Amino acid sequence: MEIKIRKIGGSEQEYIEIGCHRENEKVDEIVRFVRNLDGSISGSIGDKKYEIPVSDIFYIESVDNRTFIYTSNDTYAASMKLYEFEDLLKMRSFLRISKSTVLNIMKVESVKPALNGRFLCSLKNGEEVIISRKYVSDFREYISRKVR
Numbered sequence: 001m002e003i004k005i006r007k008i009g010g011s012e013q014e015y016i017e018i019g020c021h022r023e024n025e026k027v028d029e030i031v032r033f034v035r036n037l038d039g040s041i042s043g044s045i046g047d048k049k050y051e052i053p054v055s056d057i058f059y060i061e062s063v064d065n066r067t068f069i070y071t072s073n074d075t076y077a078a079s080m081k082l083y084e085f086e087d088l089l090k091m092r093s094f095l096r097i098s099k100s101t102v103l104n105i106m107k108v109e110s111v112k113p114a115l116n117g118r119f120l121c122s123l124k125n126g127e128e129v130i131i132s133r134k135y136v137s138d139f140r141e142y143i144s145r146k147v148r
Helices: 025-037 082-089 133-147
Strands: 040-045 048-053 059-063 066-070 075-078 094-098 101-104 108-113 119-123 128-131
Touching: 059 082, 082 094, 082 101, 094 128, 094 133, 101 128, 128 133
Parallel strands: none
Antiparallel strands: 040 048, 040 075, 059 066, 059 101, 066 075, 094 101, 108 119, 119 128
């Protein structure tokens, strides 16, 4: 596969073009990776509102009917529900891993089995999250598609 990079003028909008014989899982994975780098989500800490780059998000969690966005250093409150984030980010390497958590797969450092059929994910920021039994098969399927 050949990769070409062409510099464009500052007034032109940046773009990525993929030339392929047909769309397949590899092309889809490239698109998901690029989309993961682009865009932001609104969150707040106290009264201050922030735009959080999607690529900075480690996971999103719902606790006591409130939704929180976790980055390497901060925790932001969000107004959207967890299922809305799951739908919004499903094409961007985010995966539901429990009833209360959507994980950015790009931030996983390692995975190991835990008790009762669950998995323990160590993240690149040192945190650990649990993949519940109900979502282990979805996680395995996602990972096996990436390895192929």
